[in-house]
Amino acid sequence: MPASKPTVAFAGLGAMGYGMAAHLLNSGFPVVGYDVYSPPMDRFAAQGGAVAQTPREAVKEAEFLICMVATSVQATPLIFDKIIGAVQGLRSDATIIMCATVAPVYIEELRKRLGEIRPDVRLIDSPVSGGAGRAADGTLSIFASGEETHLDHASLVLECMSSKLYRIAGGLGGGSKVKMIHQIFAGVNIAMASEAMGLAATAGLNTREAFDELRIRDGNSWMFSNRVPYMLDPTLGPYSAIDIIAKDVAIITKTSKEYGFPLPVLSTAAQLYILSVSSGWGKEDDCALLRLYLPRQFDLVHELVNASPDPRASGITIGDIETLMMGVHLAAVSEAMSFCERLSIDVDLMFEIVSNAAGSSNIFLETFADMRNGAWSLIAVKGIDQFRRRFSESIDRVSELQYPLFMSSAALQEFHRHLG
Incomplete structure (x- = not known):
């Protein structure tokens, strides 16, 4: 027996x-x-x-x-x-x-x-x-x-x-360190999903079509594919409360301070989570971050799922949004994997874990090897100077809409820091 x-x-x-x-x-x-x-x-x-x-x-x-x-x-x-x-x-x-x-x-x-x-x-x-x-x-x-x-x-x-x-x-403590690194990606990517879809709505794009296109492009992440359907159709969720990711991100930022290690992109996301919790949304799905991007039109992403937009109206394209997503994910790879090495975590193991988990993104998979060989600096990415120019131009176009780019702006500063 x-x-x-x-x-x-x-x-x-x-x-x-x-x-x-x-x-x-x-x-x-x-x-x-x-x-x-x-x-x-x-x-x-x-x-x-x-x-x-x-x-x-x-x-x-x-x-x-x-x-x-x-x-x-x-x-x-x-x-x-x-x-x-x-x-x-x-x-x-x-x-x-x-x-x-x-x-x-x-x-x-x-x-x-x-x-x-x-x-x-x-x-x-x-x-x-x-x-x-x-x-x-x-x-x-x-x-x-x-x-x-x-x-x-x-x-x-x-x-x-x-x-x-x-x-x-x-x-x-090793398990908790690995979970922290994974949650850097998760915390950044959740916030970026809201920034991207809020921008698509503000630009007057059909948000369903924007999502379908963005999730097959280089800017996609697991969190984007997972969270955006709930933004488009609130009857599908909720998935996970803001309180949960806010707590995880707070652990990471506190630990990074103890190590004297900067995590500027994640710290920007952390402020969004803090503001959301202090606004009383902590028990709501983490897609509620959209309200910080669309303070007067909370439901705009949902309302534009069947829109027939004029693509010339705002001047913002799917390509611009993809570029912003790629830029933020690149900056996240740089800071998360640098911190991973600081914590003495096996980077190959971390690659396996993130690749098969909710923190994954196309950019992580595509640039890991180059960035590893370049000590996790953005300068190691092929064509990075041309990409930075494109990234900066997209941000300039969006600024004309008076749309907030919390995550993208923080990422751009990291590009300037790495590339000079």
């Missing part, structure tokens, strides 16, 4: 967490769910899972505790609260799998604190990527780091939740 599967306590039954827990349950793992809100626990119980009223109760019989809460601020009391925290209820040699996206320094602090209280407890740094749909299907990308023996011990659980399980070298 096959050995029985270990019991898993799962804390954090949000959009992704619920799918992960349910998939483990459906795959034969005994799962005890916990969340601060009762509705997802009631739903999980109705599906056949066990539930607990506190983290400490949830882990009593569990060999693994998976933490999939939103932030480190939520994770700390879940583990260490003196009354309900899991740490004192964990069985001997239990394993905590931190799947939440947290800063690498938090993983270090967590290991130190566990060592003072429960040195027998194993810790795995294991952020995930892929969204709620892939969470429910068990096809997430997982970036796991920690001691090799601990990763071996947890492999059955990790493999069940993923179609791509990456073991990140360098010990604890």
Whole structure:
């Protein structure tokens, strides 16, 4: 008879967490769910899972505790609260799998604190990527780091939740560093999707036709292809809340400051996310960034899906928009991969991860090799002087529309810095 599967306590039954827990349950793992809100626990119980009223109760019989809460601020009391925290209820040699996206320094602090209280407890740094749909299907990308023996011990659980399980070298914190680099691309590309489609609408283009054309051109990214359909047809979404990407980007910008490493293009996107959250849109889909570009015509992208525009009216073409997208993606590759090397992450592994994940773009795939050989400088890209001229001319044309180019303008400054 096959050995029985270990019991898993799962804390954090949000959009992704619920799918992960349910998939483990459906795959034969005994799962005890916990969340601060009762509705997802009631739903999980109705599906056949066990539930607990506190983290400490949830882990009593569990060999693994998976933490999939939103932030480190939520994770700390879940583990260490003196009354309900899991740490004192964990069985001997239990394993905590931190799947939440947290800063690498938090993983270090967590290991130190566990060592003072429960040195027998194993810790795995294991952020995930892929969204709620892939969470429910068990096809997430997982970036796991920690001691090799601990990763071996947890492999059955990790493999069940993923179609791509990456073991990140360098010990604890490596997984969180890899997730940060990926989220630089994701954060920039989400913001650029809104900038591009807001411009298409402002220029009076048929937005459906603009999207169909742009997604087969060099300026396309995974995020553009994924997010824009919801801009065109709001009944298709929402996909992912602004709060989520805003939190991830805040982790990256804080860490970059600790390293004294500039990330100007991502920092521009970060300000857009901060402004969106402070405007009360945090729980809305991250396509709500469009409102910052179209403050008086929120629904213009949707309204122009069947437009019959005069292509001469604004002077802005699909080629201009593609150029802006390409310029921003080039700048993102430069700063993200430079930071990747600063963090001592294997760049070939990072290429594999980004190429197969939501941070991917045509520009990333096309220019990675040249930029790597040129120490990630934009000057290494073939024909870059001619492209900068084209990029700058497109920005000048758009400026006549009084349309804001937050991302493109930041990227252009990087071109000037690299090329002189």
